[in-house]
Amino acid sequence: MTFRSRLLITMLSVVILAQVVTAAATLSAIRADIMASGQRDLDVGLSVLREVLDARGQRLRDTVDILTDDFGFKSAVATKDTSTLESVLINHGSRAEADMVLLTDPSGRLLASSHHETGSQLPFKGLWRAAQEGQGSVEVVLQDGIPYQFVLLPVRAPNLIGWAGMGFRLDAELAKEIDALTQLPVSFIGHHLGQDQASYTATSRADLPPEELTQLLSALDGMGSVAELDANADYLTRARLLRRAGEDEAFALIQASRTSLLAPYRNIQWQLLALFAATLTLTALVAAFSAKGISRPLRRLADAARRIGQGERIADLKSGQHGEMRVLADTLMTMQEDIAQREASLLHQSRHDILTDLPNRTSAQHDVQDDIEKGSGFTLLRMAIGDFRRINDTFGYALGDRVLITLSRRLDRLPAPTVQAYRIGGDEFLLRLDAPSCPPGWFEALQDELAEPIDLEGSPIRPRLSFGEVRFPEDGDTPHLLMRRADVALDIARHHHHAHQRYIAGQDERHLRQLTLIRDLHDAVEQHQLTMVYQPKVLATNGDIVQFEALMRWEHPTLGFIPPDEFITLAERSGNIRMLSSWMIETVCAQLHQWQTQGHGLRVAINLSAEDIMDETLTARLKEVLERNGLVPDQLGLEVTESAIIKDPALATRHLEELRGAGMTLAIDDFGTGYSSLAQLKRLPVQELKIDKSFILRLDDSPDDEVIVRSTIELGQNLGLKVVAEGVETEASRTILKGFGCHYLQGYLIARPLPADEVTLWVERYQAQQPPTQGA
Numbered sequence: 001m002t003f004r005s006r007l008l009i010t011m012l013s014v015v016i017l018a019q020v021v022t023a024a025a026t027l028s029a030i031r032a033d034i035m036a037s038g039q040r041d042l043d044v045g046l047s048v049l050r051e052v053l054d055a056r057g058q059r060l061r062d063t064v065d066i067l068t069d070d071f072g073f074k075s076a077v078a079t080k081d082t083s084t085l086e087s088v089l090i091n092h093g094s095r096a097e098a099d100m101v102l103l104t105d106p107s108g109r110l111l112a113s114s115h116h117e118t119g120s121q122l123p124f125k126g127l128w129r130a131a132q133e134g135q136g137s138v139e140v141v142l143q144d145g146i147p148y149q150f151v152l153l154p155v156r157a158p159n160l161i162g163w164a165g166m167g168f169r170l171d172a173e174l175a176k177e178i179d180a181l182t183q184l185p186v187s188f189i190g191h192h193l194g195q196d197q198a199s200y201t202a203t204s205r206a207d208l209p210p211e212e213l214t215q216l217l218s219a220l221d222g223m224g225s226v227a228e229l230d231a232n233a234d235y236l237t238r239a240r241l242l243r244r245a246g247e248d249e250a251f252a253l254i255q256a257s258r259t260s261l262l263a264p265y266r267n268i269q270w271q272l273l274a275l276f277a278a279t280l281t282l283t284a285l286v287a288a289f290s291a292k293g294i295s296r297p298l299r300r301l302a303d304a305a306r307r308i309g310q311g312e313r314i315a316d317l318k319s320g321q322h323g324e325m326r327v328l329a330d331t332l333m334t335m336q337e338d339i340a341q342r343e344a345s346l347l348h349q350s351r352h353d354i355l356t357d358l359p360n361r362t363s364a365q366h367d368v369q370d371d372i373e374k375g376s377g378f379t380l381l382r383m384a385i386g387d388f389r390r391i392n393d394t395f396g397y398a399l400g401d402r403v404l405i406t407l408s409r410r411l412d413r414l415p416a417p418t419v420q421a422y423r424i425g426g427d428e429f430l431l432r433l434d435a436p437s438c439p440p441g442w443f444e445a446l447q448d449e450l451a452e453p454i455d456l457e458g459s460p461i462r463p464r465l466s467f468g469e470v471r472f473p474e475d476g477d478t479p480h481l482l483m484r485r486a487d488v489a490l491d492i493a494r495h496h497h498h499a500h501q502r503y504i505a506g507q508d509e510r511h512l513r514q515l516t517l518i519r520d521l522h523d524a525v526e527q528h529q530l531t532m533v534y535q536p537k538v539l540a541t542n543g544d545i546v547q548f549e550a551l552m553r554w555e556h557p558t559l560g561f562i563p564p565d566e567f568i569t570l571a572e573r574s575g576n577i578r579m580l581s582s583w584m585i586e587t588v589c590a591q592l593h594q595w596q597t598q599g600h601g602l603r604v605a606i607n608l609s610a611e612d613i614m615d616e617t618l619t620a621r622l623k624e625v626l627e628r629n630g631l632v633p634d635q636l637g638l639e640v641t642e643s644a645i646i647k648d649p650a651l652a653t654r655h656l657e658e659l660r661g662a663g664m665t666l667a668i669d670d671f672g673t674g675y676s677s678l679a680q681l682k683r684l685p686v687q688e689l690k691i692d693k694s695f696i697l698r699l700d701d702s703p704d705d706e707v708i709v710r711s712t713i714e715l716g717q718n719l720g721l722k723v724v725a726e727g728v729e730t731e732a733s734r735t736i737l738k739g740f741g742c743h744y745l746q747g748y749l750i751a752r753p754l755p756a757d758e759v760t761l762w763v764e765r766y767q768a769q770q771p772p773t774q775g776a
Contacts, residue, residue: 019280042238046238049182064152067088067166072088078161101164102115103155108128145190147243148168148169152164172202185205200250363422378434380471384427385404436471467493469503514570533550533553537744540734541738549746568580568609572610608640608644622659645684668681670692693727728750730749
């Protein structure tokens with residue numbers, strides 16, 4: 001929902017709420033006032049009813065007074081002339097339009113009556129008592145459930161000779177008379193307690209419906225003299241008790257129609273509704289106009305914010321803005337400047353090295369691409385610091401960083417044809433030269449400049465640098481290709497300890513081959529491209545088989561046979577050597593188990609790398625694999641190179657002691673090619689020394705090799721070690737080695753490395769060919 005819509009809805013909601021609350025309060029007050037006015041009208045109506053009844057009673061009393069003062073009437077009463085009395089009563093009653101007349105003796109026995117039997121006792125006991133006490137009485141009495149307003153006065157001549165009474169029925173005419181005065185419906189009701197039907201009703205207007213009358217009678221039961229009734233929702237009703245005699249009651253009802261009372265209220269409701277609709281319409285128009293006026297600058301600012309977010313630069317947002325909008329516009333402009341500065345900072349950081357502030361690899365690739373697009377020849381020099389790790393290990397990383405910073409400053413100050421220097425990672429830099437090749441003498445001057453000693457806390461360090469050079473366009477036409485070939489040239493320079501190496505076509509094929517082999521090592525394990533071959537090791541004295549050495553082979557699906565020295569080295573460099581070692585351990589132990597089930601208790605030695613020796617879990621893993629395959633530790637020999645031990649002599653010694661303690665045999669492989677000291681060798685828990693085959697191959701025609709081999713054998717014997725000569729290919733070499741006291745022989749003279757399925761057959765043939773001996 002848009003801001004404009006929300007603003008419009010909010011404004012209309014406030015107005016509607018205010019209108020509804022105001023209308024509800026107003027209507028409630030008006031309705032309450034109207035209903036209170038109706039109650040007052042009912043009170044007035046009851047007062048008028050009482051006054052009308054009082055006035056009518058007085059007239060009735062005057063009429064009866066005239067009757068009781070008449071001499072003839074008194075004479076008739078005194079003589080008890082019944083026929084005369086009845087005639088006089090009827091005449092007077094007719095003239096007064098009375099509905100009931102009667103005459104009693106002083107004791108209340110009827111002498112004449114229009115409604116009662118002569119000689120009976122006066123039925124209106126309450127009226128009789130009141131008349132005796134007050135010398136006459138005017139009250140409402142009930143005759144056969146019909147209410148009458150009745151007057152009873154004494155007849156004296158001069159003493160009391162009787163009582164004369166006359167009454168008028170409370171009928172519809174009277175109700176209409178009172179209705180005309182009050183403009184309110186009036187009803188007279190005669191009712192017997194406990195009944196749901198009236199014995200008598202007289203109303204000023206239409207007769208009461210039966211159901212309404214039933215509700216009223218139920219509400220009238222047990223009522224006091226005056227009460228307000230809610231029996232009918234259509235009328236306000238007030239009732240006045242006129243007479244209660246035993247279980248008979250007479251009431252006067254005055255009602256006010258709720259519909260009539262609320263007629264003005266209904267008109268006010270419609271007027272308020274019309275006013276509300278008009279106000280709402282006007283408010284909606286004003287709100288829409290206001291919302292449009294408020295939202296228009298907000299939309300303009302929102303659009304500006306979106307454009308700023310997309311990187312577009314906005315010139316000015318302040319025109320036409322005031323108040324808070326001006327503040328918001330100023331904030332957006334400030335934000336735009338902050339974003340621009342932050343983007344510039346981030347761009348600089350993304351394109352520059354944090355430590356040296358030189359442009360980084362990303363910048364180099366962009367700049368090289370720009371030079372390629374220009375089409376002119378240029379040269380790239382990829383530079384690396386020799387033994388930089390040793391500098392970090394010796395002096396610490398802080399001083400190593402100082403070397404990098406010092407070199408970067410020197411590179412950044414180089415004169416033409418250098419265009420730009422870059423740090424592309426670790427200890428490597430790149431120089432971009434605006435020349436198709438290095439000018440004569442320039443490279444030597446560069447080396448002299450960069451090789452100046454760097455003082456590291458009083459220890460001057462002269463950095464040894466190597467360079468790999470590529471040229472555009474002859475060495476490549478893309479930044480990636482040029483950078484890779486510069487890396488290949490640098491790698492060759494570092495490997496051969498050269499200061500400078502120009503890229504030569506074809507040199508990167510070796511690099512690509514290495515990348516391919518590293519990538520395919522995982523597939524080699526999973527797709528069963530690796531196999532193990534086994535070369536026997538025998539006693540020099542009698543030729544008995546002592547052990548087999550397990551050697552790994554890789555047949556690449558496209559590159560064919562890969563020499564072990566090549567892919568083992570790549571596995572160590574890429575961190576995949578442990579994967580290969582795990583596969584080798586599992587494969588060799590499974591093969592030993594298979595040979596064992598075939599009745600051949602052979603022993604096999606495997607080669608471990610430096611990474612394996614440093615592995616804390618090696619001993620536990622080897623023991624678990626041996627136990628799972630039902631092998632004893634003595635069946636598995638372990639061969640490690642001198643370089644693996646030199647990496648961390650203390651840790652390597654501790655792990656070798658664990659392996660020796662587990663019962664496995666240990667040998668130093670390729671002895672004579674490493675740099676281990678005799679003192680270190682003496683401390684190692686090994687049982688064998690293996691003389692590298694490079695000293696054995698020309699043993700019979702190289703006096704120098706003969707000296708080295710004889711000395712090594714004597715050294716091993718003095719240290720209590722068995723000595724193994726590998727690479728034995730001639731009988732002359734075997735004879736010499738046997739004469740020197742060499743313990744074990746291994747080489748093509750005994751057997752080439754054998755596939756696993758040929759080993760047992762070879763063992764059987766070899767043992768059959770061996771003459772019986774007494775042992776070594």
